[in-house]
Amino acid sequence: MSQSNTRAKPNSRDADAPLVSLENVEVHFEKDQGLFDFFEEPDVVKAVDGISIDIEENDVLALVGESGCGKSTLGKTTIGLQRPTGGTVRYRGQDIWAAKDQTGEIDIPFSEIRSSLQIIHQDPGSSLNPNQRIVDILAQPIKQTHPDIGLSERRERIYSLLERVGMNPAADFADRYPHQLSGGEQQRVALSRALLMNPDLILADEAISALDVSLRVEMMDLMLDLQADFDTSFVFISHDLSNARYFAEHGDGRIGVMYLGEIVEVGPAERLIEDPGHPYTNVLRWATPDLALHATGATEPPMRRIDIPDPVNPPSGCRFHTRCPEAREACRESCPTMDGERGAHRTACFRTQPDHEYWDSAPLDD
Numbered sequence: 279m280s281q282s283n284t285r286a287k288p289n290s291r292d293a294d295a296p297l298v299s300l301e302n303v304e305v306h307f308e309k310d311q312g313l314f315d316f317f318e319e320p321d322v323v324k325a326v327d328g329i330s331i332d333i334e335e336n337d338v339l340a341l342v343g344e345s346g347c348g349k350s351t352l353g354k355t356t357i358g359l360q361r362p363t364g365g366t367v368r369y370r371g372q373d374i375w376a377a378k379d380q381t382g383e384i385d386i387p388f389s390e391i392r393s394s395l396q397i398i399h400q401d402p403g404s405s406l407n408p409n410q411r412i413v414d415i416l417a418q419p420i421k422q423t424h425p426d427i428g429l430s431e432r433r434e435r436i437y438s439l440l441e442r443v444g445m446n447p448a449a450d451f452a453d454r455y456p457h458q459l460s461g462g463e464q465q466r467v468a469l470s471r472a473l474l475m476n477p478d479l480i481l482a483d484e485a486i487s488a489l490d491v492s493l494r495v496e497m498m499d500l501m502l503d504l505q506a507d508f509d510t511s512f513v514f515i516s517h518d519l520s521n522a523r524y525f526a527e528h529g530d531g532r533i534g535v536m537y538l539g540e541i542v543e544v545g546p547a548e549r550l551i552e553d554p555g556h557p558y559t560n561v562l563r564w565a566t567p568d569l570a571l572h573a574t575g576a577t578e579p580p581m582r583r584i585d586i587p588d589p590v591n592p593p594s595g596c597r598f599h600t601r602c603p604e605a606r607e608a609c610r611e612s613c614p615t616m617d618g619e620r621g622a623h624r625t626a627c628f629r630t631q632p633d634h635e636y637w638d639s640a641p642l643d644d
């Protein structure tokens with residue numbers, strides 16, 4: 279059921295441009311001020327801080343990291359739902375926010391960009407209109423993308439997609455309301471609705487976290503099967519490294535590890551898990567017992583401290599240095615940047631550079 283040829287690809291500004299490209303993107307939020315803090319400078323959370331990454335056609339990127347590290351903010355910025363406070367986000371070479379603000383020469387209108395970049399949320403129940411039947415919810419994207427299609431063909435498409443996502447027989451589900459479906463079925467409807475927009479990219483933001491453990495693999499397999507059918511890329515967000523690994527490995531994609539607003543390591547799933555370059559990736563590995571890695575025997579996390587720094591006031595230099603068991607003076611003083619080519623296995627840690635002054639600086643003992 280390939281739908282990829284139902285929508286012509288938009289005119290790219292640059293034919294070789296990645297599907298979505300982030301260049302030095304920042305999203306800084308001002309925290310709400312208390313009544314008595316009115317004359318103080320507002321606190322700023324650097325939810326995303328200087329991230330550059332490309333997402334190609336039929337790509338899979340699984341973002342992983344602990345709660346509050348900026349995964350959702352980065353995901354929403356990637357699909358044009360969150361305006362960055364710095365840097366640029368491009369879709370096929372078109373600056374998304376220039377399109378939105380209608381500044382400069384626009385090759386791809388914002389409305390087209392937004393429908394190409396879809397999202398499915400952790401809680402599908404809240405994103406499906408409770409007063410509409412499933413068939414009506416799914417009719418909307420078809421009316422938008424194919425306004426000339428008549429009622430019976432629309433119904434046929436909806437039924438065939440419901441069956442494709444495992445809701446069989448479709449007629450049993452089509453006339454129900456969202457509250458008459460299980461969480462897993464609601465998520466399948468949300469996925470179907472996203473797919474009916476013929477998207478180039480779907481952001482799955484903790485889309486399997488609320489599902490029963492037994493259903494998670496089934497849902498990930500379904501998303502990956504449909505990725506092939508619909509010619510779609512996925513940014514898959516999870517706080518669980520084993521789910522990120524499953525999705526990225528089976529989708530032949532990459533894992534991106536986030537820490538305090540930065541991507542600290544990105545690379546092909548298998549290599550990143552088997553041979554992590556960043557000490558924080560090692561912590562995530564340690565915290566994920568079902569990765570079935572060779573037991574290290576360590577009962578304590580491979581960290582000096584377990585407390586998470588305040589995102590309003592992140593540590594100087596490498597943000598992980600306050601917890602990193604390998605940290606030296608050099609890590610407190612300067613900030614490592616990503617090594618290597620875009621698209622390869624890349625790590626932001628001085629330890630990957632054999633000639634770096636890190637190796638001659640004193641270990642941190644505080």
Ligand SMILES: Nc1ncnc2c1ncn2[C@@H]1O[C@H](COP(=O)(O)OP(=O)(O)OP(=O)(O)O)[C@@H](O)[C@H]1O
Nearest residue numbers: 307323325344345346347348349350351352517589
């Ligand atoms: N609209 C907002 N206003 C102010 N701060 C925000 C806003 N959205 C997110 N933040 C803050 O930005 C940081 C990153 O949040 P984000 O939700 O992106 O992280 P996350 O890794 O997705 O976390 P989780 O796994 O808990 O959803 C957090 O400190 C959060 O409190």
